[in-house]
Amino acid sequence: MTTRTPWRPVALLAGLVLLTSACGGTTKSDVQQQQSSAPAGTASSAPAADPNAPLKQGLKIAFLPKQVNNPYFTIADKGGMDAAREFGGEGKEVGPSDASASSQVSYINTLIQQKQDAIVISANDPNAVVPALKQARAAGIKVVSYDSDTAPEGRDIFVNQASAEDLGRTEVQLLAKQLGNKGKIAILSATPNATNQNTWIEFMKDELSKPEYKDMELVKVAYGNDDDQKSFTETQGLLRSYPDLAGIISPTTVGIAAAARYLSDSPYKGKVKLTGLGTPNQLRKFVKDGTIEAFELWNPADLGYLASYAAAALASGQITGAEGETFKAGKLGDYPVGAKGEVLLGKPTVFDKSNIDDFDF
Known part of the structure; x- marks a missing residue:
């Protein structure tokens, strides 16, 4: 590339x-x-x-x-x-x-x-x-x-x-805007020990503790281990476990692409909002087909x-x-x-x- x-x-x-x-x-x-x-x-x-x-x-x-x-x-x-x-x-x-x-x-x-x-x-x-x-x-x-x-x-x-705080908080803010600050959400991370992922997730949780997000609930943090197929399977598992899931944050380029691929070919397309960190070339088609509204990256x-x-x-x-x-x-x-x-x-x-x-x- x-x-x-x-x-x-x-x-x-x-x-x-x-x-x-x-x-x-x-x-x-x-x-x-x-x-x-x-x-x-x-x-x-x-x-x-x-x-x-x-x-x-x-x-x-x-x-x-x-x-x-x-x-x-x-x-x-x-x-x-x-x-x-x-x-x-x-x-x-x-x-x-x-x-x-x-x-x-x-x-x-x-x-x-x-x-x-x-x-x-x-x-x-x-x-x-x-x-x-x-x-x-x-x-x-x-x-x-x-x-x-x-x-x-x-x-x-x-x-x-970027500032860990900026990344953690803005990903919650991006998703909350799409959900009207309501609904169950999950995080699809990389590996359980990844320093950056864990730091961002702590700021996500802190952001979610604010009064304006009282109607949003983080139900699970899942780990795709920065592997495409495992991230795809974890996305599938999240939606089976939580059929009323409203949104997913995936702060990993592998994870968000795999989640987007799953959602784009499922009945959840457009219903479950997805955001996180990805590259434009990787996610362009998913933005254009409506699977993803907005995401961010440096x-x-x-x-x-x-x-x-x-x-x-x-x-x-x-x-x-x-x-x-x-x-x-x-x-x-x-x-x-x-x-x-x-x-x-x-x-x-x-x-x-x-x-x-x-x-x-």
Whole structure:
């Protein structure tokens, strides 16, 4: 899937990056604690950042998604490898075909042996990868998490696609608008241990606790494990268990596409509302045939692109991951490092019939 067709509206997202990130649902220690517990060779013993240092040439950057052959990560990692070529580096994608908790560990070990300069990882499990990532950092390899964070001691920086609070609350708001704030709803998530999914879901639950949603009831959180067929089957199971279900939120590109495919060929089409996170190319036909009214996402190519530049800035000594540092991310411009080593891409965009043909990714 190509991602290089210009997507002008995404440029507007970069201008929003200075908005405060509100990820209160996460459990991370502060930057000072990260540094004090970091293994030898990481931030605690590294020299101070030099924002004027040039990006090193020939940097080797490996992208380790939750699973390869996932359309979302194909787009994101291509954006990261495009960035690597821009700054004279070398990027590659490696990873498992399944999204189990420990499936990424062997790849990290191999990347350490290959002496990569940086690993850019979307964690299937926040803790399972940490021991291997600590070894990588001790070997001088910089670690950037993107999309789904690791425990903080496993990485230098987390490149977050959008505020976790923005994503969790706006998905509830999108669905509530379609339902008139009434009815039973379910969530179709990815894996039970996915850091980002669980954080968003906590904000969804908090949003649903507000008085305006008193007539909406969350009946179940189901898990499709980011597998197309399992997500399809879970959607079917939800509707069998809850025939009066009014809506589904699926904050995963695999899940929402599978749910849309099931609904589009069922008597529930148009009756059960579906929203969540997906790509325009993936969901265009379902928006046009009325299966989905509206969904949202950031540009995954830009997420990978930003993570790649963050990795290069770390490996070149421009930043260490401390709050208040800034670096330039190519065409996206300057980005600050926030609290807890977080770099925020920007707010998501809502896609519907009125604008979906303006996007190609």
